[in-house]
Amino acid sequence: MPNKEDLERELDEVKRRFRSLMDNCEDAMIIINEDCTILDFNPAAEEKFSVHGGRNRWPERLNADAGARPVCP
Numbered sequence: 387m388p389n390k391e392d393l394e395r396e397l398d399e400v401k402r403r404f405r406s407l408m409d410n411c412e413d414a415m416i417i418i419n420e421d422c423t424i425l426d427f428n429p430a431a432e433e434k435f436s437v438h439g440g441r442n443r444w445p446e447r448l449n450a451d452a453g454a455r456p457v458c459p
Contacts, residue, residue, distance in 0.1 A: 408426065408427075408428040409428060409429060411428055411430060412430055413430055414427075414428065414430045414431035414433075414434040414435070415427065415428045415430065415431055416428075416431050
């Protein structure tokens with residue numbers, strides 16, 4: 387059974403790979419939860435939707451932006 391340190395190293399590696407994928411993917415990616423709250427997005431999404439300036443510039447919920455196509459109830 388893996389010890390805590392091994393599990394923490396593995397989790398850190400998974401987080402690093404996820405961040406690398408998000409930051410380097412040319413396709414816009416927005417991660418939302420079941421309530422349509424935006425959890426994460428990548429630079430390509432900022433560019434595609436012309437929302438610059440970081441997380442505080444995005445709507446709290448994806449449908450909160452009048453220009454967004456509804457994806458959640």
